Amino acid sequence: MNNNFNPKTPDLEGVRYFSYGASLDPTFFSIFRPSHNIIKRLEGALNDGLVSVPSSKWGDYKGTLIGVSHLDLINWTNRVKWLFWSLTGKKRKFNGVAFYLDIADMLAKEGL
Structure with missing residues (x-):
């Protein structure tokens, strides 16, 4: 990304970037266990299983x-995981739809 994509994809003047x-x-048993461990070993950084936190920072x-x-x-x-958790009383910690609605709300308040 640093050597190929980023140099060919410059930020645009007048555009605000959030990340x-x-x-x-x-x-x-997580599908992300192997990739998480590779990223952690190579970058020494927290990650979501595919993208490290330092790599996610932009704007x-x-x-x-x-x-x-x-x-x-x-x-x-x-x-299936959410159903199992609901049956055992465990709460869902992250709601993707609510997260993106919050971002849309933030952008609207910023006038974007």
């Missing part, structure tokens, strides 16, 4: 979401 990062500690960095995977961020939820 968030995410990190999780994947469980033993006005709004913060790091803790306990959130890359699939959570794109709202590709594991409905």
